[in-house]
Every structure is written in structure tokens, then in C-alpha cells.
Amino acid sequence: MNIKKYQAETEEEAILQARDDLGKDAIVMNIKKIKPKGIYKLFKKTVVEVTAAVDDEKIYSHTGVRQPRKMQDNLYANSDSMKKEGIYPEEEKSAIEEKLDSLQNMLKQQMQSNMDINPPKTSKNVRTEEVVKKEGEDVEKTEDVVKNDKKTQCLNLIKEKMKDNDVTSEYVEQILGEVDKTIKADASVDNILTTIYQKIVLKLGQTKLIENNPDNVKYVFFMGPTGVGKTTSIAKIASEFKLVKKKNICLVTSDTYRIAAVEQLKTYANILNVPLEVVYNASELKEIKERLDEFDLVLIDTAGRSHKNKAQGDDLRELVDAIPKDERCEYLVLSVTTKYNDLKQIAKAYSDYEDYRLIFTKLDETSTLGNILNIKLLTNASLSYSSWGQDVPNDFGRIDTQSIAKQLLGGSN
Ligand SMILES: Nc1nc2c(ncn2[C@@H]2O[C@H](COP(=O)(O)OP(=O)(O)OP(=O)(O)O)[C@@H](O)[C@H]2O)c(=O)[nH]1
Ligand SMILES: [Mg+2]
Known part of the structure; x- marks a missing residue:
């Protein structure tokens, strides 16, 4: 493991420096603000210090050279002189x-x-x-x-x-x-x-959210077992993109098995004042794609499927494939309360989706979060969002990997 610290005026700049230096796989371990001390307070701004790390194998693949670096080398990569002068010794504990x-x-x-x-x-x-x-x-x-x-x-x-x-x-x-x-x-x-x-x-690992997608990836599928919180997650994400980010979004549902399912999403679409399209199958989605291309983001709800039902699995695959690979991404929604053995079977049922990301829901319903680490390690899919309650649009956000690591070691929330 190689750990270094980077200082910059903003968090984003410091993270960019870390990724430049350690490679794209660098993981942010900690972020803290450092206030200048004494007389320097007048001349220097508060800086943000990001601690980043990368597994040794990842460094080798980034540099292409098998040459281990010393952990302490360049520890304060961009602030050696500041440190020596003692300008930033007063560190705010995060x-x-x-x-x-x-x-x-x-x-x-x-x-x-x-x-x-x-x-x-x-x-x-x-x-x-x-x-x-x-x-x-x-x-x-x-x-x-x-x-x-x-x-x-x-x-x-x-x-x-x-x-x-x-x-x-x-x-x-x-x-x-x-x-x-x-x-x-x-x-x-x-x-x-x-x-x-x-x-x-x-x-x-690194979390991957919708806003991290390249611009051409505007179709986002939400898939997973029944009742895990797919539709609720969509409502929460839709509200963030529409109300906060002011994006032009459209909701689509292919969950036509239950009338209530369409009604549920329609309610959210009405509240947010965004269009809702209902498609019965993959060819209907293809038919309306040209119209959907006009939007910044298209969130697609799918019917909850039992991982044991092959026919449902085939329908979903067809629906996802209606959108070209380079224009879409898939989120597998899982409840952290599901037994690990069942989660393993579910993950297996989705293993032919190469690059899906994981959303974990119902964190409020359990005090043990081991399944997040278990499934991450089993599937190697990127983590993304988590949800911890029924309240739309609250109780939802980026998975906080530092907080999860702490809880897994027995720390409190
Ligand atoms: N406690 C808790 N409840 C949640 C959370 N997310 C969703 N729910 C509830 O779980 C229930 C099912 O949520 P939906 O969003 O309808 O789940 P779904 O995956 O779309 O379900 P299907 O469409 O039937 O497969 C609802 O009562 C939600 O309010 C969460 O993070 N915590
Ligand atoms: Mg649903």
C-alpha cells in the first residue's frame, strides 16, 4: 500500500494531484482542512489536504515499472516548503x-x-x-x-x-x-x-456515480431483486438531477407487470414535473430512443426479478441491450439486509453484465454492513450510492467507504 498526502486550495485540485501522481486507481482515504497558524493567517488561505492511497500492484500497472516506492517519499508532495516553515502545523482533526x-x-x-x-x-x-x-x-x-x-x-x-x-x-x-x-x-x-x-x-475502492459518467452515457438502468428500493432510488436520483443540478431528465419504466409499479413512478414524475415513458419491451424502447436522446439523462426502472427466473433475466438483458453499450450504464440495487448466501446467487445471476455498479439500500435496517464489503470483493463492481430510509429525496447519497470501513472495525456511525 502506498499512501501520500496532497494539499491544494480545493478538494478537487488535491484529488486531481493524487490521481496524477498515484494513477487513476488512487483512493481518497481522508480529507481535512488545514488552517494557517499565527501571522500567516493573514496571508495564507486554508488549504485542503487529501490523503490518498493505492495498492502497490496498481502503482506498478500505472507506471509500468515494478519499482516499489517508499511510503514516506514525497509525503507532503506539494507542500514541503510550507511544512518546513511551519505555516500549517495546526491541523483540524477530521x-x-x-x-x-x-x-x-x-x-x-x-x-x-x-x-x-x-x-x-x-x-x-x-x-x-x-x-x-x-x-x-x-x-x-x-x-x-x-x-x-x-x-x-x-x-x-x-x-x-x-x-x-x-x-x-x-x-x-x-x-x-x-x-x-x-x-x-x-x-x-x-x-x-x-x-x-x-x-x-x-x-x-472508488465510488462511481452518475455524474462521473462521460457525457454520452445518458441511459441509466436500475435492476435488481423485488422490493429492494429500485424505484425509490430512481426518485431520489431524479430529484437531485432535476431540482439541484437542473438537468433535463426523463423517467422510463418497463415494469408493466404491476399497475401499481407504473403508478408509483408516475407519482414521482408528476411531483418533479418530468416526463415518464412506459415501455413494454426492448423494441418499444428502441422505437422511442430518438426522442429520448434529447434528454440529458434517462433513468430506466425495471421490474424486480427473482434471480431464479431465467425468462425475466432474458427480458431484462434484451431491454438493456436496446441501448448501445457506450451510451448506457447499469446499477444493480441490493438491500444490505439480504443474506450473504442469497446475495451471492443474485450476483451470479447478473454476472454477464460486465460493468455494473452497486447500490446498497436499507442501511437503516441493519447494524452490520459486512455485505457491502463481501459483495464488493465477490463481484469487483464499483460501489456507488447507498440509501438509509424511505424518505424521498433524502436518506440517499454516495456510499461513504471511510465510514463503512470504520463501522466494520467496530466503530460507531
Ligand atoms: N427502510 C428503508 N426502506 C426503503 C429503503 N429504500 C426503499 N425502501 C422501501 O422499500 C419498499 C420497496 O421500495 P421500491 O422502491 O418500491 O422497491 P423496488 O425495488 O422498486 O420494488 P419492485 O419494483 O417491487 O421490485 C418501499 O416501501 C420503500 O419505501 C431504505 O433505504 N430503507
Ligand atoms: Mg419498483
């Missing part, structure tokens, strides 16, 4: 860091009480268990045992927390296995926790 702090304290306390109940082996009892040849060797070994004991205890606690949050054993072992090698035997709890937190944020 909310996420404060929450990680409280997490660290909690883990430390837990480890301490574990140690009290189950103290690590002392040099004395290790000595009785091992055949010791030299006195010096013995002391060194003993220290290693104690250090490793602490590290193992901490990793075990984190492992438990992740499993409690429904991250599958497979992915817990994978993530901890990957970081284990990089954590020193005498690493502090803070250090271990931060390393794992960063690894999870990296694994959750």
Missing part, C-alpha cells in the same frame, strides 16, 4: 480520525482486560518450555513472544469485530493475511488498526 481514535481506545482497553485475564508468557515460563542454549538468545526470544502475543491478540480482536459485522471469514482472513506481513511485531494498536482501516477503504 471526524473520521476522531472516530478512529475512540476505536483505538476501545481496542486498547479490551486488550488490556484480556491481558489481565490471560497474561502473556513471561520470560520465566517461556524458559521452562524451551530448551535454551544461550542466555542472550533466550531474552530475545522471550521479547518476541510477548510482542507477537500482543499483535496476535489485537489482530484477533479485530477479526472478531469484522466477523460480528458479517464480513465473511474468507474475506476477514484475506484482509488480515495481507496486512499481517506489513505489521511489525511491536506495532502499536493505533498502527495496526489504521493499517487495516486503510486496507478496507482501499478494498471498497
Whole structure:
């Protein structure tokens, strides 16, 4: 993992610098504002500092050279001189860091009480268990045992927390296995926790929203199981694009199986004062495409489908293929409350869609968010939006990967 910090006047500029330097796969780990101190307050603006990271393999593919970079190199890539002059030493702690702090304290306390109940082996009892040849060797070994004991205890606690949050054993072992090698035997709890937190944020990856689409991608399909919140998600996105971004949008529904489904979207279309088109099949969508091309964005609702129903799957595929590949994108809407085994089957049913993105709904209905990480790792699809309630147009927004990583490690929301 390679982590660096970038400072600029705006968040966007700092992120651009990070992507320029680390490649397009760089993930934003943290954003904070840094206020200039003392007399400099008068002359210098507050700057935004973005911490970004990328997995080592991704750097190699970006640069094309297998040449590991040192983590501390160029840590403050664009502000070395400012740092040396001490202009920006007063750093505002971001909310996420404060929450990680409280997490660290909690883990430390837990480890301490574990140690009290189950103290690590002392040099004395290790000595009785091992055949010791030299006195010096013995002391060194003993220290290693104690250090490793602490590290193992901490990793075990984190492992438990992740499993409690429904991250599958497979992915817990994978993530901890990957970081284990990089954590020193005498690493502090803070250090271990931060390393794992960063690894999870990296694994959750970059989120991809509709506004990140190229201009020609204006058709957006929403697909997924029944009752997960596809139509509600569309209403929330439509209201953002129409009322906030002032875009010319159109809603389309192909969910003609239920009268109520058309009525539901029609209600939202009326409230937002946007047109609604109803199509019964793929050829009808093709027929009206020329008219739809006039809009900035076309949001297409589809009927909820059981992943076990092949015919429904074929209809959906045909409908999506009615729009050329380079003009559309697909969002698979999933409820985070669905059992992982079922989510796995659902993901399999959509596996022939190469580049879909994931929306997770009903975050308000569960306290364990492991499924988000599980499905992200299973499908490697990009995460996008999440929803945490029924209130349209609120309770909806970009998936906050930092907050999810924190919650998976036992932190509170
Ligand atoms: N608690 C909670 N309820 C939600 C959320 N998103 C949607 N719902 C509710 O879930 C129910 C189903 O939502 P819809 O948007 O109709 O789901 P759908 O996927 O379009 O359903 P079908 O069209 O029948 O497949 C509604 O009662 C929504 O209000 C959420 O994030 N949290
Ligand atoms: Mg619906």
C-alpha cells in the first residue's frame, strides 16, 4: 500500500494531484482542512489536504515499472516548503480520525482486560518450555513472544469485530493475511488498526456515480431483486438531477407487470414535473430512443426479478441491450439486509453484465454492513450510492467507504 498526502486550495485540485501522481486507481482515504497558524493567517488561505492511497500492484500497472516506492517519499508532495516553515502545523482533526481514535481506545482497553485475564508468557515460563542454549538468545526470544502475543491478540480482536459485522471469514482472513506481513511485531494498536482501516477503504475502492459518467452515457438502468428500493432510488436520483443540478431528465419504466409499479413512478414524475415513458419491451424502447436522446439523462426502472427466473433475466438483458453499450450504464440495487448466501446467487445471476455498479439500500435496517464489503470483493463492481430510509429525496447519497470501513472495525456511525 502506498499512501501520500496532497494539499491544494480545493478538494478537487488535491484529488486531481493524487490521481496524477498515484494513477487513476488512487483512493481518497481522508480529507481535512488545514488552517494557517499565527501571522500567516493573514496571508495564507486554508488549504485542503487529501490523503490518498493505492495498492502497490496498481502503482506498478500505472507506471509500468515494478519499482516499489517508499511510503514516506514525497509525503507532503506539494507542500514541503510550507511544512518546513511551519505555516500549517495546526491541523483540524477530521471526524473520521476522531472516530478512529475512540476505536483505538476501545481496542486498547479490551486488550488490556484480556491481558489481565490471560497474561502473556513471561520470560520465566517461556524458559521452562524451551530448551535454551544461550542466555542472550533466550531474552530475545522471550521479547518476541510477548510482542507477537500482543499483535496476535489485537489482530484477533479485530477479526472478531469484522466477523460480528458479517464480513465473511474468507474475506476477514484475506484482509488480515495481507496486512499481517506489513505489521511489525511491536506495532502499536493505533498502527495496526489504521493499517487495516486503510486496507478496507482501499478494498471498497472508488465510488462511481452518475455524474462521473462521460457525457454520452445518458441511459441509466436500475435492476435488481423485488422490493429492494429500485424505484425509490430512481426518485431520489431524479430529484437531485432535476431540482439541484437542473438537468433535463426523463423517467422510463418497463415494469408493466404491476399497475401499481407504473403508478408509483408516475407519482414521482408528476411531483418533479418530468416526463415518464412506459415501455413494454426492448423494441418499444428502441422505437422511442430518438426522442429520448434529447434528454440529458434517462433513468430506466425495471421490474424486480427473482434471480431464479431465467425468462425475466432474458427480458431484462434484451431491454438493456436496446441501448448501445457506450451510451448506457447499469446499477444493480441490493438491500444490505439480504443474506450473504442469497446475495451471492443474485450476483451470479447478473454476472454477464460486465460493468455494473452497486447500490446498497436499507442501511437503516441493519447494524452490520459486512455485505457491502463481501459483495464488493465477490463481484469487483464499483460501489456507488447507498440509501438509509424511505424518505424521498433524502436518506440517499454516495456510499461513504471511510465510514463503512470504520463501522466494520467496530466503530460507531
Ligand atoms: N427502510 C428503508 N426502506 C426503503 C429503503 N429504500 C426503499 N425502501 C422501501 O422499500 C419498499 C420497496 O421500495 P421500491 O422502491 O418500491 O422497491 P423496488 O425495488 O422498486 O420494488 P419492485 O419494483 O417491487 O421490485 C418501499 O416501501 C420503500 O419505501 C431504505 O433505504 N430503507
Ligand atoms: Mg419498483
